Amino acid sequence: MKNVSHYISRYLLLLLLGLLFASYSAAQGFVPRIVFASNRDGDWDIYSMDENGDNVVQLTNNPASDRFPGCSPNGRRIAFESERGVTPDLYVMDSDGSNVVRLTQDNFLEGRPSWTPEGTKIAFSSFRFAVGNSEIYVMDGDGNNLINLTNHKWQDVRPSWSPDGSKMAFTSMRDGRFNTPRHIFVMNADGTERRNLTADTQLTNSRNPSWSPDGRKIAFDSRRLFRDGQRDDIFVITAKGEELERLTNKEGANIQPVYSPDGTNIAFVSTRDGGYNIYLMDTNGKNVVRLTKTPHGIENLNPAWPHGALAVNPSGKLPISWGELKRTHNPR
Numbered sequence: 001m002k003n004v005s006h007y008i009s010r011y012l013l014l015l016l017l018g019l020l021f022a023s024y025s026a027a028q029g030f031v032p033r034i035v036f037a038s039n040r041d042g043d044w045d046i047y048s049m050d051e052n053g054d055n056v057v058q059l060t061n062n063p064a065s066d067r068f069p070g071c072s073p074n075g076r077r078i079a080f081e082s083e084r085g086v087t088p089d090l091y092v093m094d095s096d097g098s099n100v101v102r103l104t105q106d107n108f109l110e111g112r113p114s115w116t117p118e119g120t121k122i123a124f125s126s127f128r129f130a131v132g133n134s135e136i137y138v139m140d141g142d143g144n145n146l147i148n149l150t151n152h153k154w155q156d157v158r159p160s161w162s163p164d165g166s167k168m169a170f171t172s173m174r175d176g177r178f179n180t181p182r183h184i185f186v187m188n189a190d191g192t193e194r195r196n197l198t199a200d201t202q203l204t205n206s207r208n209p210s211w212s213p214d215g216r217k218i219a220f221d222s223r224r225l226f227r228d229g230q231r232d233d234i235f236v237i238t239a240k241g242e243e244l245e246r247l248t249n250k251e252g253a254n255i256q257p258v259y260s261p262d263g264t265n266i267a268f269v270s271t272r273d274g275g276y277n278i279y280l281m282d283t284n285g286k287n288v289v290r291l292t293k294t295p296h297g298i299e300n301l302n303p304a305w306p307h308g309a310l311a312v313n314p315s316g317k318l319p320i321s322w323g324e325l326k327r328t329h330n331p332r
Contacts, residue, residue, distance in 0.1 A: 037067040037302040053291030059097035070113035075306035079113035103143035123159040149191030169209035197241035219257040247285030267303040
């Protein structure tokens with residue numbers, strides 16, 4: 001009886017918080033924001049938009065290429081890759097595009113930033129270890145305390161933290177086999193116990209892993225070995241490497257999936273309508289909606305979403321998702 005009362009009290013508390021959140025968000029007219037890169041103004045810059053594709057805001061305006069944004073868990077900061085120096089380096093800025101700070105500075109490509117769930121560290125890939133050999137590194141949010149998590153002769157790129165911060169998914173060529181050069185791996189946060197999730201899936205060129213907010217699944221893009229020609233599609237697999245599911249089945253490229261903060265949708269990039277545009281779909285691949293509507297020749301890539309307990313919009317004040325708030329109080 002005591003346990004029943006406890007769960008009833010927790011349910012009522014969550015219900016009250018949900019109602020308060022819904023009323024506050026509705027009163028403020030709040031819509032979650034997706035951050036992405038686009039060359040719509042002649043060069044690559046970082047933009048944000050509502051989750052329905054409306055109210056596009058340009059966040060960077062630099063003649064150099066700014067790409068691959070990564071949102072901090074609370075949505076207040078955005079790390080991104082930029083070619084403002086001699087080679088691409090990592091920068092960080094506030095979510096409205098202000099206060100740009102350079103985090104790395106060397107002669108090797110640094111990119112694909114991913115924040116830890118608590119928002120204190122950033123994982124990224126870098127070629128500083130050896131020319132032509134990318135490794136996964138992690139550093140503090142201010143660029144200090146750099147640590148190399150991988151050390152291998154083949155490329156390790158595109159890190160993605162698990163929601164609890166204990167593991168990291170990444171793309172690697174370390175188990176390169178005939179016609180299957182890239183696989184999705186998972187390792188502990190300290191770089192130990194690396195495991196290939198896609199080795200037995202008959203997929204080739206698996207890339208761009210994204211964890212579901214509950215930590216149970218990983219979305220990624222890939223091709224089916226010897227089938228579908230050069231078409232990329234979105235797949236989902238469990239964090240244990242089981243129950244592979246194909247979400248898209250369209251001609252062209254369907255790439256760069258990223259889960260919404262509440263885990264109900266996946267944003268991704270597709271060329272199904274001629275150019276590179278960002279789309280939204282349910283996590284089962286249904287109800288696909290096109291978010292960006294730029295003409296052919298203009299590219300919209302690298303969608304990113306905040307994933308934290310109280311992600312906020314660029315004003316830094318409003319919660320982004322009741323679903324994420326609920327998971328914080330009722331973890332699975």
